[in-house]
Every structure is written in C-alpha cells, then in structure tokens.
Amino acid sequence: xxxxxxxxxxxxxxxxxxxxxxxxxxxxxxxxxxxxxxxxxxxxxxxxxxxxxxxxxxxxxxxxxxxxxxxxxxxxxxxxxxxxxxxxxxxxxxxxxxxxxxxxxxxxxxxxxxxxxxxxxxxxxxxxxxxxxxxxxxxxxxxxxxxxxxxxxxxxxxxxxxxxxxxxxxxxxxxxxxxxxxxxxxxxxxxxxxxxxxxxxxxxxxxxxxxxxxxxxxxxxxxxxxxxxxxxxxxxxxxxxxxxxxxxxxxxxxxxxxxxxxxxxxxxxxxxxxxxxxxxxxxxxxxxxxxxxxxxxxxxxxxxxxxxxxxxxxxxxxxxxxxxxxxxxxxxxxxxxxxxxxxxxxxxx
Amino acid sequence: xxxxxxxxxxxxxxxxxxxxxxxxxxxxxxxxxxxxxxxxxxxxxxxxxxxxxxxxxxxxxxxxxxxxxxxxxxxxxxxxxxxxxxxxxxxxxxxxxxxxxxxxxxxxxxxxxxxxxxxxxxxxxxxxxxxxxxxxxxxxxxxxxxxxxxxxxxxxxxxxxxxxxxxxxxxxxxxxxxxxxxxxxxxxxxxxxxxxxxxxxxxxxxxxxxxxxxxxxxxxxxxxxxxxxxxxxxxxxxxxxxxxxxxxxxx
Numbered sequence: 001x002x003x004x005x006x007x008x009x010x011x012x013x014x015x016x017x018x019x020x021x022x023x024x025x026x027x028x029x030x031x032x033x034x035x036x037x038x039x040x041x042x043x044x045x046x047x048x049x050x051x052x053x054x055x056x057x058x059x060x061x062x063x064x065x066x067x068x069x070x071x072x073x074x075x076x077x078x079x080x081x082x083x084x085x086x087x088x089x090x091x092x093x094x095x096x097x098x099x100x101x102x103x104x105x106x107x108x109x110x111x112x113x114x115x116x117x118x119x120x121x122x123x124x125x126x127x128x129x130x131x132x133x134x135x136x137x138x139x140x141x142x143x144x145x146x147x148x149x150x151x152x153x154x155x156x157x158x159x160x161x162x163x164x165x166x167x168x169x170x171x172x173x174x175x176x177x178x179x180x181x182x183x184x185x186x187x188x189x190x191x192x193x194x195x196x197x198x199x200x201x202x203x204x205x206x207x208x209x210x211x212x213x214x215x216x217x218x219x220x221x222x223x224x225x226x227x228x229x230x231x232x233x234x235x236x237x238x239x240x241x242x243x244x245x246x247x248x249x250x251x252x253x254x255x256x257x258x259x260x261x262x263x264x265x266x267x268x269x270x271x272x273x274x275x276x277x278x279x280x281x282x283x284x285x286x287x288x289x290x291x292x293x294x295x296x297x298x299x300x301x302x303x304x305x306x307x308x309x310x311x312x313x314x315x316x317x318x319x320x321x322x323x324x325x326x327x328x329x330x331x332x333x334x335x336x337x338x339x340x341x342x343x344x345x346x347x348x349x
Numbered sequence: 350x351x352x353x354x355x356x357x358x359x360x361x362x363x364x365x366x367x368x369x370x371x372x373x374x375x376x377x378x379x380x381x382x383x384x385x386x387x388x389x390x391x392x393x394x395x396x397x398x399x400x401x402x403x404x405x406x407x408x409x410x411x412x413x414x415x416x417x418x419x420x421x422x423x424x425x426x427x428x429x430x431x432x433x434x435x436x437x438x439x440x441x442x443x444x445x446x447x448x449x450x451x452x453x454x455x456x457x458x459x460x461x462x463x464x465x466x467x468x469x470x471x472x473x474x475x476x477x478x479x480x481x482x483x484x485x486x487x488x489x490x491x492x493x494x495x496x497x498x499x500x501x502x503x504x505x506x507x508x509x510x511x512x513x514x515x516x517x518x519x520x521x522x523x524x525x526x527x528x529x530x531x532x533x534x535x536x537x538x539x540x541x542x543x544x545x546x547x548x549x550x551x552x553x554x555x556x557x558x559x560x561x562x563x564x565x566x567x568x569x570x571x572x573x574x575x576x577x578x579x580x581x582x583x584x585x586x587x588x589x590x591x592x593x594x595x596x597x598x599x600x
Binding site: 076078079081083084147165166189190191195196197198199200202218222223224245248249252253254255256281283285288289290291293294296297298300301302303304305312314315316317320322323324327338341 | 403406407446450475479480486488489490495496498529530533534540561564566567568574581582585586589590
C-alpha cells in the first residue's frame with residue numbers, strides 16, 4: 001500500500017509539474033498575437049470572412065483616442081478619414097480616379113471595389129479600410145493636391161505647359177497617360193513573415209499598353225496615403241517610360257536606389273512630386289499642415305537615402321516647381337548642378 | 350513510516366494546488382488591467398494626447414484639435430515626458446513620425462532637448478536584404494523620416510514660443526553640423542526662421558556649405574514667364590477663395 005501510494009503521489013506531482021511548466025511558459029509568452037501573425041494577411045482575411053464580411057487587416061480598434069499608446073507599429077490610417085477624401089461623397093471623383101488604370105486592373109472585386117468604405121459597429125464610424133479605398137486615397141493626393149481636382153483634363157500633350165502650368169497638374173496627367181493597368185494583390189511581399197523589409201509595389205514595364213503595376217498589402221496598410229501617392233508617381237515612371245533602378249550597394253535601400261538624381265528615374269520623379277505637394281498654398285483646401293509636413297519629411301529623408309550619389313537639389317531649390325514645371329521637368333531633373341541646368345530629352349518625350 | 354492519506358484528501362490537495370496556480374496566473378496576467386486608477390491629471394493628459402494625435406490631419410481646422418493642443422501647451426513638460434519613452438525607445442513607425450510632429454506643435458524647452466537627443470541617437474542599421482530585391486526596410490525608412498521631422502518640429506517650436514528662438518537656432522545649427530542626413534532640413538528651417546539673418550551664420554558653416562546661403566533661382570531667361578505665371582496663379586487662388594467664402598459662412 002505505501003508503494004502504491006508513493007506511485008500515485010509521484011504521478012500527481014509529475015502532472016502538477018507539467019501543468020506548472022505550461023503555466024510558466026504561458027506567463028512569459030509576450031502575446032498570442034505573435035503566433036497569429038502568419039494569418040494577419042489580406043489573403044487570409046479575404047479567404048476567411050466572418051459571417052460573410054471580410055475583416056480587413058487594418059488597425060481600426062485604434063480609432064479610440066485614449067488607446068494611442070497601444071499603436072506602436074501603425075496609425076498609417078491618419079490621412080484615410082472619410083472626411084478628408086472627397087471621392088467618398090462624389091461618384092464623379094471615384095470614376096475619375098478609376099480612370100488612372102484601376103478600371104483595367106485585376107482583383108479589385110475581392111479588395112473592396114463594391115464597398116470601398118465600411119461601417120465599423122465598434123466605433124460607429126464609416127472607415128476607409130479596404131485596399132480599394134486606401135488606393136483611392138493614394139490617388140486622391142495626386143488629384144486633389146492640384147486645385148482643379150477632377151476638372152483637370154488629363155488627356156492633353158505632356159508638353160502643353162500652358163495648360164499643365166503647375167507640376168501637380170502635369171504629374172496628374174503623367175500618371176494617367178503613362179500607365180495602363182493597376183492591379184491589387186493580397187500578398188504581403190516581405191523577406192519573412194515578421195520582416196519589415198517589404199515590396200510596396202512592383203511594375204512590369206512595357207512600351208505599349210502592356211505595362212502594369214502590382215500593389216501589395218504594404219501599400220494598403222503599412223504606409224500612409226501621401227507615401228502611397230508618391231509611390232504611384234514613382235511606379236508610373238517605371239511603367240511606359242521603362243526607366244528601371246540603376247543603384248545598388250552603397251545605398252541603404254540597395255536595388256531600390258537610383259545611381260544619381262540626374263538619371264531622372266523613379267526616385268527623382270517621386271521627390272519632384274513630394275516637393276510640389278509641399279510647395280502649395282498654405283490655405284490649400286486639401287493639403288493640411290500635417291500632410292505638408294509629412295511630404296516634407298518624406299522628401300528630405302528619401303532624398304538622402306534613395307540615391308547612391310549625394311543629391312545637390314534641395315527642397316528650397318524647388319520652390320517654383322508649381323510655377324514653372326517645364327523648367328523643373330526638362331532641365332532641373334537632368335542636372336546635378338543648379339548653375340548648369342541642361343535640357344533633358346527623355347523627359348520631354 | 351508514512352501516514353495514510355485518503356484518496357479524497359489527495360484530490361482536495363490537487364484541486365487546491367490547481368486553484369492556487371490559476372489564481373496566481375490570472376492575477377499576474379491581469380496586473381496591468383487591475384492596477385490602481387490613474388490620477389485625473391494623467392488621464393486628461395493621455396486623453397488630450399490621443400485626441401491631438403487622432404485629429405492631426407484636420408489639425409487647427411478641428412475644434413477638438415485646438416482644444417487639446419491648448420491643453421498640451423499648458424502642460425508641455427508633462428506631455429513631453431510622456432512621449433520620451435516611445436520617441437527614444439521604439440523602432441521607426443508612422444506613429445513615431447506622428448509623435449515627433451506633435452512635439453513641435455506644443456513643445457517647450459524640454460521638447461527641444463528631447464528632439465535634440467533623438468536627432469543625436471545613432472541610426473539603426475537597415476535589415477539585411479538579399480541582393481537584387483526591391484524591398485524597402487519600412488522601419489528604417491520611418492525612423493529616418495522621424496529624425497528629419499524632429500528638425501522641422503524643433504523649428505516649429507519657435508513659432509508658438511518665440512522666447513525660445515535662440516535655443517531653437519542653436520539646436521538647428523548643431524543638427525546641420527553633426528548629421529549629413531539632417532543637414533539640408535536644418536539649413537532649410539534656419540532659412541525659414543531667420544530670413545536674411547541667416548547670412549550671419551555663414552562664418553559658422555564655412556565655404557563648403559555656401560550653397561545654403563545662395564538661394565537657387567531659375568536663370569534670367571525664365572524670369573519673365575515665372576512672373577506671368579505667379580500673377581496668373583495668384584489671381585486664380587483669389588478667385589477660389591472668393592468662391593469658398595459663402596460656403597464657409599454657410600458652415
């Protein structure tokens with residue numbers, strides 16, 4: 001009997017030890033969400049709707065202002081409010097934006113085209129949380145940064161600077177004319193599941209109407225709408241113009257870098273657009289001080305880290321970009337030296 | 350010699366131990382939730398920081414933003430201390446840019462000091478990448494954007510606290526001298542802040558920074574067109590403002 005008892009007690013002790021070990025492991029586990037990250041993708045959300053409704057992988061619960069400190073990773077939705085994006089109220093604006101190549105694009109049906117904004121019962125707000133809506137917001141920065149908005153005729157010759165008399169107008173027409181198809185994708189194209197080194201968008205070039213731009217999860221949910229706008233301008237430079245990156249080692253972003261400013265590649269275009277966005281009137285109805293500051297910070301940071309050779313042109317040098325776009329497009333973009341601007345044929349075509 | 354323990358007692362011991370462990374675990378896991386309520390001042394500060402951050406886009410066009418900003422300017426030192434941890438401790442993110450921007454909106458002397466500390470911190474290394482890939486290190490990018498924003502936010506402090514102008518200038522000069530990444534932004538902000546007085550700093554920076562003291566202008570042959578366009582755009586803007594006026598009154 002004592003032997004039996006000892007055996008039973010040992011079993012109980014062993015069981016308790018196992019339970020305690022499990023409990024300890026649970027206590028020191030930082031968060032269950034870490035284990036769920038692999039499923040925190042757009043593809044997973046689309047494939048697994050809850051009661052027929054897709055739970056978009058945005059950070060909607062952070063709409064509660066008292067929980068700002070919990071959002072150490074994101075808050076990229078700041079410029080995605082329905083109040084500040086005119087396409088929400090205007091079917092014409094939506095159609096105009098679709099005309100940038102989205103209408104020919106693939107996969108948007110699954111990515112929120114039928115309902116680009118959704119009602120969140122928790123916050124009781126209508127939110128732009130779908131990939132389609134977030135993409136419209138990126139284009140909104142291109143369209144509404146210029147004061148003509150959707151009244152702008154995007155079909156004129158790109159050398160008609162009497163009509164496109166600000167860089168922002170010219171850029172809107174450039175984006176419209178130099179790309180054909182813009183696709184949505186549910187993939188998060190990063191090095192690994194937890195990695196923050198990701199592809200935002202990718203362009204397959206083509207001289208005719210066979211170019212296309214692929215937008216990925218990072219574009220919709222991990223960058224803000226101004227960066228999205230700049231990314232679109234960047235990608236379009238790759239598309240019909242077929243200008244690829246020529247940078248590489250010796251630059252923090254490696255193959256996403258251009259060798260120098262004057263090659264007038266995608267990074268130069270992106271920066272010209274950011275500078276033009278910054279140099280808009282202070283009482284601009286669409287560009288708020290926060291948006292202007294964001295564009296300035298993006299310009300100054302990317303100017304430093306997206307080129308192999310130091311860039312001579314600075315934000316202050318581009319102050320008249322919305323007065324004399326032809327000078328900046330044709331000459332400034334192709335010269336490293338402000339004292340010797342030279343004519344840039346590739347941009348005039 | 351061992352005492353006989355009835356099976357029922359053994360079960361009670363086992364259940365008791367389990368209950369103890371369960372209570373311990375639940376207690377530890379919910380410590381954050383069950384902690385003592387925050388004092389009213391702290392709760393107000395957190396609330397106004399949250400409102401200001403979430404209304405950053407409409408900014409001064411939003412009444413809520415203006416109200417929270419007024420509170421934060423009155424309690425600047427406490428608010429700066431609240432943001433110190435995230436600013437210096439967290440990796441780069443859009444949220445970090447937001448916090449850096451907001452510091453410029455309400456900051457005081459302690460904000461200038463904090464932003465300077467942040468600018469002086471060594472930049473983290475970008476995540477290693479495989480050659481040929483077009484991936485961007487988002488954390489690294491956002492960290493860089495926040496550092497650059499720290500310069501602009503420092504300059505912004507001088508606009509709502511003019512008594513700190515000298516400290517702001519000192520901090521911007523230091524940023525321009527120490528960090529190649531921040532140089533262009535710091536010189537731009539010095540120019541905006543000082544206007545023609547910037548010339549007084551020429552000696553501080555030496556001839557290699559001369560480009561910052563000679564504003565770039567389109568060559569003379571473009572000046573005629575430039576002035577015509579400026580006139581045209583001014584007229585258009587005026588027209589738009591006139592059109593908006595009745596709408597603003599209606600709102």
